[in-house]
Amino acid sequence: MEKQTITIYDVAREAAVSMATVSRVVNGNPNVKPATRKKVLEVIDRLDYRPNAVARGLASKKTTTVGVIIPDVTNVYFSSLARGIDDVASMYKYNIILANSDGNPQKEAQVLNTLLAKQVDGIIFMGNNLTDELRAQFARAKTPIVLAGSVDAKNEVESVHVDYVAAVEEAVADLINHGNKRVAFITGPMSDPINGEYRLKGYKNVLAKHGIEYDPDLVFETDYSYRAGEVLWPALASAKATAAFVGDDELACGVLNGAKDAGVKVPAEFEIITSNNSKLTEIVRPQLSSITQPLYDIGAVSMRFLTKMMNKDDMSSAEKTIELPYGYIKRASTK
Amino acid sequence: MEKQTITIYDVAREAAVSMATVSRVVNGNPNVKPATRKKVLEVIDRLDYRPNAVARGLASKKTTTVGVIIPDVTNVYFSSLARGIDDVASMYKYNIILANSDGNPQKEAQVLNTLLAKQVDGIIFMGNNLTDELRAQFARAKTPIVLAGSVDAKNEVESVHVDYVAAVEEAVADLINHGNKRVAFITGPMSDPINGEYRLKGYKNVLAKHGIEYDPDLVFETDYSYRAGEVLWPALASAKATAAFVGDDELACGVLNGAKDAGVKVPAEFEIITSNNSKLTEIVRPQLSSITQPLYDIGAVSMRFLTKMMNKDDMSSAEKTIELPYGYIKRASTK
DNA sequence: CTGAAAGCGCTAACAG
DNA sequence: CTGTTAGCGCTTTCAG
Numbered sequence: 001m002e003k004q005t006i007t008i009y010d011v012a013r014e015a016a017v018s019m020a021t022v023s024r025v026v027n028g029n030p031n032v033k034p035a036t037r038k039k040v041l042e043v044i045d046r047l048d049y050r051p052n053a054v055a056r057g058l059a060s061k062k063t064t065t066v067g068v069i070i071p072d073v074t075n076v077y078f079s080s081l082a083r084g085i086d087d088v089a090s091m092y093k094y095n096i097i098l099a100n101s102d103g104n105p106q107k108e109a110q111v112l113n114t115l116l117a118k119q120v121d122g123i124i125f126m127g128n129n130l131t132d133e134l135r136a137q138f139a140r141a142k143t144p145i146v147l148a149g150s151v152d153a154k155n156e157v158e159s160v161h162v163d164y165v166a167a168v169e170e171a172v173a174d175l176i177n178h179g180n181k182r183v184a185f186i187t188g189p190m191s192d193p194i195n196g197e198y199r200l201k202g203y204k205n206v207l208a209k210h211g212i213e214y215d216p217d218l219v220f221e222t223d224y225s226y227r228a229g230e231v232l233w234p235a236l237a238s239a240k241a242t243a244a245f246v247g248d249d250e251l252a253c254g255v256l257n258g259a260k261d262a263g264v265k266v267p268a269e270f271e272i273i274t275s276n277n278s279k280l281t282e283i284v285r286p287q288l289s290s291i292t293q294p295l296y297d298i299g300a301v302s303m304r305f306l307t308k309m310m311n312k313d314d315m316s317s318a319e320k321t322i323e324l325p326y327g328y329i330k331r332a333s334t335k
Numbered sequence: 336m337e338k339q340t341i342t343i344y345d346v347a348r349e350a351a352v353s354m355a356t357v358s359r360v361v362n363g364n365p366n367v368k369p370a371t372r373k374k375v376l377e378v379i380d381r382l383d384y385r386p387n388a389v390a391r392g393l394a395s396k397k398t399t400t401v402g403v404i405i406p407d408v409t410n411v412y413f414s415s416l417a418r419g420i421d422d423v424a425s426m427y428k429y430n431i432i433l434a435n436s437d438g439n440p441q442k443e444a445q446v447l448n449t450l451l452a453k454q455v456d457g458i459i460f461m462g463n464n465l466t467d468e469l470r471a472q473f474a475r476a477k478t479p480i481v482l483a484g485s486v487d488a489k490n491e492v493e494s495v496h497v498d499y500v501a502a503v504e505e506a507v508a509d510l511i512n513h514g515n516k517r518v519a520f521i522t523g524p525m526s527d528p529i530n531g532e533y534r535l536k537g538y539k540n541v542l543a544k545h546g547i548e549y550d551p552d553l554v555f556e557t558d559y560s561y562r563a564g565e566v567l568w569p570a571l572a573s574a575k576a577t578a579a580f581v582g583d584d585e586l587a588c589g590v591l592n593g594a595k596d597a598g599v600k601v602p603a604e605f606e607i608i609t610s611n612n613s614k615l616t617e618i619v620r621p622q623l624s625s626i627t628q629p630l631y632d633i634g635a636v637s638m639r640f641l642t643k644m645m646n647k648d649d650m651s652s653a654e655k656t657i658e659l660p661y662g663y664i665k666r667a668s669t670k
Numbered sequence: 671c672t673g674a675a676a677g678c679g680c681t682a683a684c685a686g
Numbered sequence: 687c688t689g690t691t692a693g694c695g696c697t698t699t700c701a702g
Binding site: 005007008009019020022023026027051052053054055056057058059060061 | 678679680681682
């Protein structure tokens with residue numbers, strides 16, 4: 001019942017060379033005579049030798065694995081990022097340790113700790129709200145970190161995302177150009193700077209640009225759920241909103257269905273623009289017009305960025321923030 | 336610029352004890368005098384010492400990380416399982432290395448290899464179709480493995496899932512009881528035994544039980560996509576189907592919308608039952624009746640199962656297969 | 671209850 | 687081009 005692990009030493013003995021040589025061929029070091037390389041390779045194959053990555057990690061101080069902190073894999077927004085991350089990670093021979101945090105600062109801190117204990121070479125963080133404590137922990141850790149699809153309000157840690165301000169400006173401007181004077185602003189928690197800072201700023205900007213006064217009654221802060229949107233209609237109606245910008249697709253589907261269930265015609269009587277262009281936007285009827293974000297790419301670029309940071313210790317020259325282009329797709333929920 | 340890592344040795348020196356003692360307190364070994372424990376703890380705290388999990392892994396031959404092979408995190412079915420897995424994993428102090436395989440046998444084999452190289456303590460595999468080669472690789476590896484929400488047609492590998500045969504029987508029986516004589520069977524690839532073997536068997540069973548002849552024209556093998564379902568209506572119509580069992584929610588949404596767009600009334604003229612009860616079922620109109628599977632629980636139970644396997648080497652007594660109960664929820668897409 | 675010492679399997683100088 | 691020799695940081699007997 002023993003777990004007869006065969007080691008580099010076994011290979012060395014069988015091939016009648018030193019461990020160093022075996023190590024060299026395993027790591028593709030060119031300084032090995034083709035003949036001996038061939039011999040070693042044969043033995044490796046015969047013995048079915050598989051290098052122990054843990055030992056290698058201890059000796060080389062590199063684990064070729066990166067930690068990924070995600071609020072919830074079940075959320076398509078984040079899982080899309082995660083997919084992008086994993087794809088380029090494996091492209092660069094890295095593996096991903098995935099940990100759900102529920103956006104809970106306590107869990108995030110805890111997870112970050114075990115990730116560091118496991119000696120990950122880098123970390124990708126997705127989270128709505130970067131607390132000061134966490135930022136401090138990041139600073140202390142000498143491990144490269146990048147925020148994916150998230151922002152650091154204080155801009156201290158590197159990140160990749162889209163220009164949320166501009167995206168919202170464009171969306172809301174469209175709504176206003178359709179004649180809407182009262183456009184609702186519906187998002188998740190304002191504690192997330194994406195909502196409370198950038199998107200809101202964009203919203204206010206366009207309003208000002210069009211000489212419309214900002215009315216707090218048109219701002220709805222909810223959580224990111226279908227249900228939250230579904231029950232929102234009465235409130236929207238009494239606020240006399242005739243259109244809405246929504247910060248999340250699931251939430252938008254709820255708003256849409258809530259309105260429809262109340263007999264409201266979309267887009268004739270009420271227009272909706274959502275933010276993530278996930279599959280949901282095409283599944284509901286009418287299909288939702290949406291800001292488009294290159295979710296997969298944000299993940300992919302984040303990981304690519306991280307690989308660069310993990311290679312050179314000198315990143316001083318590079319920008320801390322990478323902004324990817326957003327877009328807009330018109331569907332049937334707007335005129 | 337140096338990465339001043341502080342080790343167990345530093346702690347030992349500062350606390351004026353041996354490494355062994357430090358190790359004991361770190362690992363909660365009771366054989367330490369409270370006084371010395373306290374002293375060590377203080378030093379650990381003062382030095383901000385964090386045990387190196389890699390070194391620990393090498394010495395103890397346990398990494399407290401398990402590998403998770405998933406077709407695509409972006410798919411809600413699988414990400415739900417993954418969430419369940421991660422939650423109980425972290426409950427047991429394990430971390431997850433998550434790797435996407437796209438259900439591609441080659442990638443699966445490759446990923447499995449690197450997972451083993453990284454000395455994971457166990458593996459959870461989600462995949463549609465377990466090839467013989469992979470099964471062989473599993474057998475060779477001395478690492479515990481369990482299939483989550485997936486089946487091994489040959490029943491050699493431990494797994495947890497629902498009774499697919501019975502679930503489909505129930506769903507289709509319901510449709511037949513509503514007077515439907517021609518019920519379509521729409522699923523993803525038949526190469527997945529869940530579809531080609533279990534579900535299809537369930538479908539045929541009920542048909543037989545109700546004296547209805549099996550008609551291959553009513554069987555639609557597509558891929559798991561919204562689009563695939565959307566374009567299916569013409570074929571369904573010409574096959575004279577009046578109801579359908581669908582093996583995937585996204586696919587079902589496509590079928591539903593395709594039918595609706597063709598002016599078909601659901602459920603009056605066409606009934607639909609889908610299989611995974613994901614959020615999608617509640618977002619479309621009419622909402623979809625669905626078989627319910629405890630996805631999160633399947634993941635959670637799989638991981639729990641795995642922890643048991645990782646602890647005792649003796650698993651001979653236990654069942655290889657854990658079957659979780661499925662359910663059925665009636666919504667508006669059936670009469 | 672505590673310490674000494676031998677590795678875990680591999681990489682990385684450093685010689686040659 | 688190849689071998690020797692130290693470790694990497696921690697766990698784990700084995701003594702005492």
